[in-house]
Amino acid sequence: MSYEIEKTDAEWREQLTPAEYAVLREAGTERPGVGEYTDTKTEGVYSCRACGNELFSSETKFDSHCGWPSYFSPLAEDRVQYIEDTTMGMRRVEVRCAKCGSHLGHVFEGEGYDTPTDQRYCINSISLKLRPAGE
16 A cells, blocks of 8 residues: 555654554554543644644544543544454454554444444544644
């Protein structure tokens, strides 16, 4: 798969911290409950930490109490990419940034949350950068 923004592993390692690289480029997961944006209520737009692609709005963020920031939809479907993930003995849908291919988290459906889409985009805080409204 090719992306608008492509860099070598060395270039990504130079740009990202080791923890950011592990999640964004190696599809890792940060520990639950420790992320910068898990409980934030700040209004604004969440972008990909690797490339700046605007991905989610605070208007779609909700409290899922799962340990990671949760959103019920991306800003637009063309901002994210979906990939079937069969690791860890289960079937999940991985969410990546459509601009640079960085791993963001997973999306789940049918969990019964009172949201307009019945989806939960479970996203690693370390994959995101918040731009508060008005900045």
